[in-house]
Amino acid sequence: MTQSPPETKIVDSYKVACDGGEGALGHPRVYLQIPREHGWVECPYCDAKFVHKDHAGTAA
Known part of the structure; x- marks a missing residue:
């Protein structure tokens, strides 16, 4: 089974x-x-990644 x-x-x-x-x-x-210096944060439960629109092209 793949995830x-x-x-x-x-x-x-x-x-x-x-x-x-x-x-x-x-x-x-x-x-x-979302930390302004990184521009993204991950949910600790489901690992969904939230990226602020101002960092959409640079978020890792």
């Missing part, structure tokens, strides 16, 4: 929330702060 890579979302806010996006099958909602 799909984590989802990457381009956002326009430096504060984001993630709940896994699957309703009852998701995870507890967490609020994340």
